[in-house]
Amino acid sequence: MTVNHQALNGGIDRIGQYLTRSIQGDIPEGAITPEPDLAHTALGNLCQRFNLSVFERDIILLCAGLELRRDWDQLCGQAQGNPYRNYPTLSLALAIIPAADWQALTPEAPLRRWRLIEMGESQSLVHGSLRLDERILHYLMGVQYLDRRLATVVESGAEMQAALVPSHGAIAARMIQQWEQASGPLPILQLWGSNDETKRAIAQAIAHHFHATLLIIAAELLPKQGEDLVLLQCLLEREWQLNRAMVVLDLSHGELTPGLFRLLDTLQAPLLLSAMIRQSQRHRALITFEINAPTYPEQYALWTQVLATQAATDGRSHLTPPHLDQIVSNFNLTPGQIQAAAIVWKTQPPPDDQDLWDVCRHQSRPRLDELAQRITANAAWDNLVLPEREYEALQMITAQVRQRMRVYQDWGFSRNQERGLGITALFAGASGTGKTLAAEAIAAALNLDLYRIDLSSIISKYIGETEKNLRKLFDAAEGGGVILLFDEADALFGKRSEVKDSRDRHANVEVAYLLQRIEAFQGLAILTTNLKNSLDPAFLRRIRFVINFPFPKAPQRAEIWRRTFPPQTPTQNLDYNLLAQLEVSGGNIKSIAMNAAFIAAEADEPIQMKHLLQAARSEYIKIEKVLTDAEIDDWVN
Numbered sequence: 001m002t003v004n005h006q007a008l009n010g011g012i013d014r015i016g017q018y019l020t021r022s023i024q025g026d027i028p029e030g031a032i033t034p035e036p037d038l039a040h041t042a043l044g045n046l047c048q049r050f051n052l053s054v055f056e057r058d059i060i061l062l063c064a065g066l067e068l069r070r071d072w073d074q075l076c077g078q079a080q081g082n083p084y085r086n087y088p089t090l091s092l093a094l095a096i097i098p099a100a101d102w103q104a105l106t107p108e109a110p111l112r113r114w115r116l117i118e119m120g121e122s123q124s125l126v127h128g129s130l131r132l133d134e135r136i137l138h139y140l141m142g143v144q145y146l147d148r149r150l151a152t153v154v155e156s157g158a159e160m161q162a163a164l165v166p167s168h169g170a171i172a173a174r175m176i177q178q179w180e181q182a183s184g185p186l187p188i189l190q191l192w193g194s195n196d197e198t199k200r201a202i203a204q205a206i207a208h209h210f211h212a213t214l215l216i217i218a219a220e221l222l223p224k225q226g227e228d229l230v231l232l233q234c235l236l237e238r239e240w241q242l243n244r245a246m247v248v249l250d251l252s253h254g255e256l257t258p259g260l261f262r263l264l265d266t267l268q269a270p271l272l273l274s275a276m277i278r279q280s281q282r283h284r285a286l287i288t289f290e291i292n293a294p295t296y297p298e299q300y301a302l303w304t305q306v307l308a309t310q311a312a313t314d315g316r317s318h319l320t321p322p323h324l325d326q327i328v329s330n331f332n333l334t335p336g337q338i339q340a341a342a343i344v345w346k347t348q349p350p351p352d353d354q355d356l357w358d359v360c361r362h363q364s365r366p367r368l369d370e371l372a373q374r375i376t377a378n379a380a381w382d383n384l385v386l387p388e389r390e391y392e393a394l395q396m397i398t399a400q401v402r403q404r405m406r407v408y409q410d411w412g413f414s415r416n417q418e419r420g421l422g423i424t425a426l427f428a429g430a431s432g433t434g435k436t437l438a439a440e441a442i443a444a445a446l447n448l449d450l451y452r453i454d455l456s457s458i459i460s461k462y463i464g465e466t467e468k469n470l471r472k473l474f475d476a477a478e479g480g481g482v483i484l485l486f487d488e489a490d491a492l493f494g495k496r497s498e499v500k501d502s503r504d505r506h507a508n509v510e511v512a513y514l515l516q517r518i519e520a521f522q523g524l525a526i527l528t529t530n531l532k533n534s535l536d537p538a539f540l541r542r543i544r545f546v547i548n549f550p551f552p553k554a555p556q557r558a559e560i561w562r563r564t565f566p567p568q569t570p571t572q573n574l575d576y577n578l579l580a581q582l583e584v585s586g587g588n589i590k591s592i593a594m595n596a597a598f599i600a601a602e603a604d605e606p607i608q609m610k611h612l613l614q615a616a617r618s619e620y621i622k623i624e625k626v627l628t629d630a631e632i633d634d635w636v637n
Contacts, residue, residue: 002142003040004042004043004142005141005142006036007036007037007038007041007044008041008043008061008064008068008140008141009068010033011035011057011058011064012061012064012069013033014032014033014034014035014061015065015096015097016065016069016072016075017032017033018032018096018097018098019075019076019078019079019096020075021096022079022095022096023075023078042139042140042141042142043057043060043061043140046060046116046136046139046242049241049242050110050116051110052111053099053104054099055093055097055099055100055101055104056110056111058099059088059090059093059097059104059111059117059130060111060117060132060140062088062092062097062130063088063117063130063132064132064137064140065088066087066088066131066132067132067137073086073087076088076089076092079092079095079096080092085127087120087130087131088129088130088131089126089127089128089129089130090105090125090126090128090130091124091126091127093130094126105125105126114237114238114241115133115231115234115235115238116132116133117130117131117132117133117136118130118131118132134147134148135147135238135242144242144243146239147238147239149231149235150232150235150236150239152221153217153218153221153222153223154216154217155215155216164201164202164205165295165298165301165302165335167292167294167295167298168198168205168291168294169205171202171289171291172202172206172209174289175206175287175289176206176209176210178287179206179210179270185284186270186271187284187285187286188264188271188272188273188285188286188287189206189272189273189287189289190272190273190274190275190286190287190288190289191203191272191273191274191289191291192275192288192289192291193290193291193292194474194475194478195291195293196250196252196274197334197335197337198291198293198334198335199274199291200216201335202291203216203248203272206246207246210244211244212244212246213243213244213245213246214245214246214248215236215239215245215246215247216250217248217249217250218252218253219249219250219251219252219253219256219275220253222260222263224259226259229259229262229263232263233263233267236267236269237267239269240268240269245269246269246270246271246272247269247270247271247272248272248273248274249264249271249272249273249275250274250275251273251274251275252274252275264284265284293332293333293334293478294334294335296328296329296405296409297409299328299332299333299338300325300328302335302338303324303327303328303338303342304324306338306342307342307346310342310343310346311346325405325406326402327356327357327360328405329402329405329406330401330446330448330481330523331360331361331363331364331479331480331481332478332479332480332522333360333363333364333480337363337364337479340363341356341359341360341363344359345359357447360481361447361448361481363479363481364449364479364480364481364482365449365481367475367476367479368449368473368476368477368482370476371453371473371476372451372452372453372484373451373452373453374450374451375436375439375440375443375450375451375452375485377439377440377443377444377448377449377450378440378444379438379440379444380441380445381441381445383437383563384434384437384438384441385434385552385556385559385560385563385586386434386549386556387550390547390548390549390550393545393547394438394441394442394547396545397423397425397442397524397545398442398446400423401423401446401448401483401523401524404421404423421522422518422519422520422521422524422525423523423524423525423544423545424518424524424525424527424542424544424545425524425525425526425527425543425544425545425546426489426526426529426535426540426543426545426546426547427439427526427527427528427529427547427549428528428529428530428532428546428547428548428549429530429532429548429551430530430549430551431530431585431587432584432585432586432587432588433549433550433552433585433586433587434586434587435528435549436452436485436528437586438549439483439485439526439528442483442524442526443483446483448481448482448483448524449481449483450483450485451477451485452485453473453484453485454487454488455487455488455489456487456488458470458473459510466510467510467513470510470513470514471513471517474517474520474521477521477523478521478522480522482523483524483525483526484521484524484525484526485526485528486525486526486528487528488528488529488530489527489528489529490530490531490534490535511536511539515542519542527543532546532548551585552586554577554580554581555580557579557582557584557586557589558576558577558579558580559576560589561576561580561589561593562576564589564593569607570600570606570607571606571607571608572606572607572608573608573609574607574608574609574612575609575635578633578634578635579609579612581630581631581632582631582632583631584619584625588619591615591619591622592615592619593607593612593615595618596611596612596614596615597611599611599614599615609635612635613632
């Protein structure tokens with residue numbers, strides 16, 4: 001039997017002798033078993049951490065006896081002179097325990113304040129049943145057990161899997177220092193960033209330093225009622241006393257209610273926040289630490305280390321992809337994602353650069369797929385028909401995305417970059433002039449995913465909602481490997497008159513926030529507009545590339561027609577110069593060609609001018625335009 005169990009059983013034996021003496025009256029005080037040494041026992045720790053008196057300790061033992069001794073209910077009934085009252089009560093404790101103290105029965109005394117015992121309903125306070133709280137019973141038996149009332153809202157923090165990268169380790173050290181040097185109540189430490197994995201790893205490092213455990217709570221799971229929040233706070237504070245359990249409160253999705261603010265201000269346990277709360281909203285000191293992704297050199301070192309470890313585990317020679325620098329440049333992965341990607345890649349037979357690139361793309365996709373439309377980038381440079389100047393500008397954008405880490409990091413330009421490492425471009429032109437096609441061509445050339453975001457659907461009439469929607473989007477995109485295409489930029493960046501009310505002021509905040517996130521986004525963000533002249537000039541000055549997509553002239557339209565039909569498409573006697581007489585954009589040309597193909601297929605004929613004429617008439621009706629005789633002159637003989 002362990003020392004812990006010996007002390008517990010010895011204490012219960014002593015309380016049993018008090019019960020027997022109360023029943024028989026023949027056990028002198030000197031014959032009572034002496035109190036055991038409780039040092040280094042669970043019972044001793046419980047008394048010390050909750051400042052229990054001797055009387056309160058013995059009430060704990062009286063209740064523990066009911067759980068651990070077979071005849072305890074009979075003893076309780078006999079001692080109280082009532083066989084139906086066969087359970088511990090405050091009246092029984094006051095009668096049999098020598099150091100009885102009525103003060104121990106008050107709601108603010110430790111037994112009830114910390115919910116160490118449960119009191120049954122009764123017409124009389126002293127005659128109600130007493131029962132040891134289940135969590136406390138397990139603790140006395142030497143078993144660490146998460147209270148079942150916490151299990152529905154708390155996620156236990158997993159053990160730290162690997163050392164933090166240097167930049168994150170430095171943040172963890174600064175946070176630890178804040179708590180170690182605090183002279184009064186511990187300040188709330190706030191981890192501000194989009195990646196939960198990184199924030200949890202830092203929280204785990206802090207808990208490890210203080211030899212503590214970690215309880216992670218999602219705010220949306222918190223109870224709404226005041227009494228339930230009071231109980232939750234008590235249980236969390238009790239876990240800190242019992243098991244040194246620090247709290248991480250994730251406020252990413254929960255509502256900031258008055259009850260929650262009170263919990264933040266009054267919780268008597270070390271508290272980490274995973275969110276962004278303004279200090280003006282707080283009474284308790286709050287210190288914010290911004291958590292960014294590992295730096296470019298740190299990610300490169302992580303990749304090298306993980307690949308070497310994986311090679312040693314698999315018994316293969318160490319294989320470092322020759323273009324690892326490009327992978328690190330385009331994919332902003334966490335240590336866990338890098339580990340997972342390396343494991344998947346090493347299973348490829350045989351692994352190569354393209355396989356690793358595709359694995360990284362898949363690692364980055366899941367969060368963004370829920371917030372934006374992924375476009376399969378099938379276009380190539382040959383699909384674009386643009387003036388040479390615009391074509392060269394698109395090539396320059398592509399080159400800057402491909403080489404940005406070499407220029408920013410290796411060549412040191414990031415030290416002189418004021419607004420982050422993102423690349424922004426505005427594509428302006430009428431519908432169908434090739435803006436989206438150009439974005440597809442860039443994505444295909446870079447082998448990156450393209451996501452389209454309709455800004456008009458993100459903008460909300462409710463103040464603050466637009467900013468919240470944009471935050472979710474960019475937080476999800478920080479994994480990299482993507483190009484963001486914002487349609488209808490004029491919906492948010494239109495010219496603004498003077499500020500007249502709070503809605504105008506908040507609209508300016510939304511614009512500023514989007515620009516800030518675009519510039520901080522370490523990738524390519526493309527905005528499109530059909531109405532460039534309606535955009536605020538102040539916004540245009542902050543865009544690196546502005547490319548105009550002109551309405552195609554006849555020679556360009558002829559070239560678009562030539563490139564529209566796939567090589568395997570059957571055609572007969574098509575005259576591209578005559579087709580170019582149609583004054584429509586490239587998007588309309590593709591639509592006419594597609595519809596003509598279906599008409600010809602239904603007639604079991606190759607595509608001919610007559611099919612295109614029929615499709616053109618239908619397209620003109622759709623776009624509410626009149627098809628003139630000059631446009632179709634000499635089409636069909």
